[in-house]
Amino acid sequence: MACAFLPIIDFGAYLDPASSSEKRLAVAHEIDKACRYPGMFYLTNHGVPQELWDKVRTCAHQFFQLPLEEKNKHVVASYTRGYWHVGPEEHDNRGEGIAFHPPVNCYSNGLARKADPNSPSARLPTSPDALGDQNSWPSDEFRAVTEEYLDHVLRVKDRVLEAIATSLDISNESLKRMQNTSMSATINGYPASAKGEAEQRGINLREHADSGCITFLNQDLGAASLQAQDREGVWRNVQPIPNAFVVNVGCVLNKWTGGQYIDVIHRVIHRLEKPRVSVVAFTNPPFDGIVEPLPEFAELCKGQAKYAPTTFGSFLLKQIGDYDGPLES
Numbered sequence: 509m510a511c512a513f514l515p516i517i518d519f520g521a522y523l524d525p526a527s528s529s530e531k532r533l534a535v536a537h538e539i540d541k542a543c544r545y546p547g548m549f550y551l552t553n554h555g556v557p558q559e560l561w562d563k564v565r566t567c568a569h570q571f572f573q574l575p576l577e578e579k580n581k582h583v584v585a586s587y588t589r590g591y592w593h594v595g596p597e598e599h600d601n602r603g604e605g606i607a608f609h610p611p612v613n614c615y616s617n618g619l620a621r622k623a624d625p626n627s628p629s630a631r632l633p634t635s636p637d638a639l640g641d642q643n644s645w646p647s648d649e650f651r652a653v654t655e656e657y658l659d660h661v662l663r664v665k666d667r668v669l670e671a672i673a674t675s676l677d678i679s680n681e682s683l684k685r686m687q688n689t690s691m692s693a694t695i696n697g698y699p700a701s702a703k704g705e706a707e708q709r710g711i712n713l714r715e716h717a718d719s720g721c722i723t724f725l726n727q728d729l730g731a732a733s734l735q736a737q738d739r740e741g742v743w744r745n746v747q748p749i750p751n752a753f754v755v756n757v758g759c760v761l762n763k764w765t766g767g768q769y770i771d772v773i774h775r776v777i778h779r780l781e782k783p784r785v786s787v788v789a790f791t792n793p794p795f796d797g798i799v800e801p802l803p804e805f806a807e808l809c810k811g812q813a814k815y816a817p818t819t820f821g822s823f824l825l826k827q828i829g830d831y832d833g834p835l836e837s
């Protein structure tokens with residue numbers, strides 16, 4: 509059964525070139541409404557081919573089934589790239605994942621300590637960059653499938669942002685700024701719980717808001733493991749729907765809109781007797797790009813520290829640092 513908390517938005521009518529402008533506007537308004545609250549929605553008929561939609565998760569399952577020593581070959585010195593594994597001895601944050609981030613070309617703000625920000629060569633992509641080592645792909649097939657999948661998601665992302673811009677009635681420059689976003693991916697694996705163990709289990713993925721602009725999640729079918737917080741602070745289950753993205757607003761889009769859109773807090777508690785995989789595509793502005801409210805929303809949040817300009821890179825690194833900090837409880 510679908511989760512009544514989240515609206516289900518059929519993107520087909522927006523993507524169909526034969527649709528009337530009224531129809532497309534109606535879809536755009538639905539997306540806008542969902543971004544204002546709860547900051548998360550299902551997106552169906554998004555145009556990602558069905559086979560690829562499933563294959564990207566199949567590849568992930570195959571990778572996570574490998575022995576740990578195999579998977580550990582893909583650990584790299586970066587928080588945003590490579591393989592990680594937590595548990596089983598740790599109660600919270602139990603799970604594993606592999607992440608991919610495009611090259612970062614940032615030498616502003618002192619993020620790369622030894623680089624000269626004025627040197628033209630400092631602007632060229634280098635490896636490793638400010639986020640650490642390079643991506644480590646488990647196999648050519650894994651890479652080909654994931655990259656093809658992300659290409660599709662990138663196109664969906666641009667159309668969703670176009671719909672948002674239409675509904676917000678913002679300028680072309682503002683839309684361009686929003687669309688100037690690249691794609692990074694995290695593929696999460698959550699282990700099965702043995703019979704009787706399920707209730708003792710803690711949280712697999714701690715509560716957080718995503719750092720980027722907008723996130724597209726493709727998850728296994730089964731019981732709801734993802735939870736999102738409503739405005740009363742109550743955790744609501746996000747039941748998977750076949751072939752539907754779960755789309756959510758991240759911190760950057762919250763900031764661009766001066767707080768009009770909600771960077772929804774979410775977490776994962778996986779208690780099934782079979783493992784779960786989620787393929788999460790994040791969209792990020794340039795690492796050294798300034799993130800601040802779009803001109804259309806600047807007045808709304810004037811003087812509020814939360815909306816003060818910052819580079820995306822420094823914001824991301826701070827968020828990673830905070831997330832990595834000690835647990836309060």
Ligand SMILES: O=C(O)CCC(=O)C(=O)O
Pocket residue numbers: 694696713718725727733734774775776785786788
């Ligand atoms: O696995 C999920 O359902 C959510 C993952 C997530 O929130 C993330 O990777 O940021």
Ligand SMILES: [Fe+2]
Pocket residue numbers: 716717718774
């Ligand atoms: Fe997330």
